[in-house]
Amino acid sequence: MQPNRLKTGGRINRSKPLNFFFNGKAFKGYEGDTLASALLANDVKLVGRSFKLRRPRGIVGSGAEEPNSIMQVDKGAMAQPNVRATQVLLHDGLIAKSTRGWPSLRFDIGFMLDVFSSIFSAGFYYKTFMHPRPFWKYYERFIRKSAGFGKAPEHSDPETYEHRNAHCDVLVAGGGPAGLMAALTAASSGARVLLADDQTEFGGSLLNTATHVNSKPGSEWVRQTVSALSKLDNVTLLNRSTVFGYHDHNFLTIVQESDDHVRQREWRVRAKQVILSQGAFERPLVFCNNDRPGIMQASAVSTYINRYAVCPGERAIIFTNNDSAYQTALDLKRAGATVAAVVDSRKKGGGSYAAAVEQAGIPLLYGHLITNVSGQNHITKAHIAKWDGDNDAIIENSIKIPCDLIAMSGGWSAAVHLHSQAGGQNQWDHNLCSFVPGAISQQTISAGAGNGKWALEDCLQDGHDAGMSAAKRCGLQPIASEQLPAVSEIHTTPIEPLWRVPATVDPDRCPKQFLDFQNDTCVSDIRLAVREGYRNVEHVKRYTALGFGTDQGKLGNINGMAVLAETLGKPLEDVGTTTFRPPYTPVSFGACAGESVGSLYDPVRKTAMHDLHRSAGAKFENVGQWHRPWYFPKRGESLDAAVARECLKTRQSVGILDASTLGKIDVQGPDAVKFLERIYTHNVGNMSVGRCAYGIMLGEDGMVMDDGVMARIDDQHFYLTTTTGGAAAVLSWLELWLQTEWPELDVFLTSVTDHYSTIAVSGPNSMKLIEKIGCDIPLTSDQFPFMSIRNAHLNRIPVQLFRVSFSGELAFEINIDSNYAAGMWEVLIDAGQEFDITPYGTEAMHVLRAEKGFIIVGQDTDGSVTPVDLRMNWMLSKDKDFIGKRSLSRPDSLRDDRKQLVGLLSNDGKTVLLEGAQLVEDPAASIPIPMCGHVSSSYMSSCLGHPIALALVAGGHSRIGQSLYASSGEKSFVPVTITNPIFYDKKNELQNV
């Protein structure tokens, strides 16, 4: 039933069989299997097609480095695209599909790409598809589909995810022999230790190999150690948890596959010390057709045999340049497979294992290479040739040996990914043929294979020492082990680099020698890139797509860099590595987002009157985090109709607006005047108590930053309003000046945005309404003139009453303790029935202010507009300095072709212009048509009976009366006339009643 499953051994649970489906066919596996091990157990050899050349592919690795078995797992909302079968834990009913291989694995339309592969060499995207550019969208659709990327789920994810913050003394990344030893040692000091490993079980290589510790199987030492660690209160063990990011100041991110109430959990850990013990990746060997199904990493073969009780072939050949694969030969033999040969490129090799291999009757072919293979959907023969390594020459024609599995090992690369993410240097070790961690400025210690310690004995020692150092660096006292676990002593024959097998024919014409399996990057691509002038490893990477796949070059990068170095005639260490960036392995969007989805994505701010607006049927719009009433439709009323009514009623009688979202800052202190004089452009000192002023703040660059009404409440007490969106930024800005530039000023700033609510009552009947509800101060203009503020009681409630207007009408703004605001709103609405009071929203507010030519900072300005551009020269004091003043006389601020605020009227008197529309002088000019400005605000004015717009036009102030054209969509233009921006009550008489 599972033809490749061994009768005994492995870490799987044979009493828990699981059903799963692959490409529509039913299979069985066991609890403890990965999808990859279960597929191999069922002798599934073909799992996908390669990205570019559509070549058939099988499983190569057993972990994060796997390039080929990219799957779509499960369906509907639970679908996960582009996961690696080696990292998917099998569950009952799992449904997996190859994401590569549309329309089917066996017959693939893209197969023709391989036949014509010469045109798909390095840089083929750039050369073929980038020109002519407009066609890219068609190419892309074709490529995406035939490349068969996974499909995004069609429904929103029903699972929950969470973030968890944690602090620890020592974070150990990787729970193999070095990591376990390090955790155990560090924990002996009482340090808070967090140990994370991506696998279901801790133990790393000890579970993948037949190695013994203390004369017992390695798994027994793992069991004892994990059991000891789990009893310690100061140790947290996280399995199925990948440390995927090493950020600044020892901040690390871990994604945990979880079985409890969340699907995945992202741990955000701040560690005092970090021990990196993530092991090493085995490199493939580079020979012709080395991507054919049936060719695997030797260590992966051992892992499938020892950990999953799966023997992926019956007749195997080992191909290696180092000793570790000799263990695989013995594993295969023990698993009942025939090992036809160990092909070793070295003249002598195998160290302690050579004798055992020989004893097992396995032929040893020293000084030999595999140059090519037979078989397309699965290998059938290996082509083996004798090799003169000293002269890099094939010296004998190849023999062909039948086999269904090649276990290859090109040596090991320390997993320096996290070390590099943390900013650490890497150095090339010639003896190990690997980069190893070098200098680092964070509090990081690398240990074990990740530190270039291949032998188990060295791993354990290195882990122990790292645990000691980390705990000591935390100021704690670890207990040194008197005796480390005993492992049998082995001697090794040094690795000899073999970065690519010499081709028997022209290296650019021989069958492809793959470096990056997922991206189909071959030796010939690197050579071509160099011929075309690429020298830098980062450029070659981008040109050839080397290391761009989901495995991020874990399998092929070092081989690729070595081939690049050879082609350039440089030592590998001079070529260097590409930049390592998080994440170490792909992370789901769900884990990244955590709880911050839906209503928890962003806080919502509601005014004190929110519920009243809702009952009144208001439609809301988002303004930053605020939910503001947009308009108040009557039954069946459209936005346009409602806004027209709200505007008319306000100008005819009285309208009421919730203006509570305006930023409010209370300023007090003996130096308040001095401070505000420097901030605002107008003369603050001249304001008498009880007076208000419209104020603008500039950046030091002279550009308008924010605006609002400011009031002098007392000699040393002011009250400022800011735009809704600018509230927080303005407060920080004021604090910046106060704290860093003028600390000698005695001024205090307090945000009171939420403490006070603001109700604006506008229109000719507003004064009558205020009087009607009971006001204890006189409201007439002689006693309470326009632009002033009074403390008053309305309906016996204390308020600050402002006589200001953002609509141009007679208007009052009521500033009231937020707890009383809803009650006051209701009182006003009740009393206002007599005047047919009309609540209006932000849209009508915008129309009313635009009719008066009042700007909205951030809509009619964009950070490049000076007060002079807005014709606010009258607000710029000549008697004092203020922030930004000097910039107004910079040559650029004095250009007469600056964009300036003007009004615009459509010549047909009907067309409402598009906000953001570009303005041009001659729509018939050749493309690109020179632009001379843009529409910043545009509305239908019901009061005037025609549309109005505000615009920023180059040199606009001197162009009143001239004609322009406003773009109104593709190739269509509306003729417009430049006007003064005040459209309604041009003499500003109404507000002064």
Next chain:
Amino acid sequence: MLLIKCPWCGARAETEFSYGGEADIKRPEAPDKLSDKEWADYLFMRKNPRGTHRELWNHSQGCRRWFGAERNTVTYQIADIFTLSEDSG
């Protein structure tokens, strides 16, 4: 994510802070006396060094106070934190 030691609140995550750019840039006493070039130097020109950088930080989600940090722009290590009153010279 940096761990920043606010002089008043202690070590907190970077997300609580906002960045204020280069420190030690004094606003000229009499801007109107400056040439356009001198004013532009004050306004726009920053050192942007590779290595030690004295810069401003605001504990905006905490005590709202501004302070200075000496940060290495390559390693991101913060060698010193200073308050502005004692270092405003």
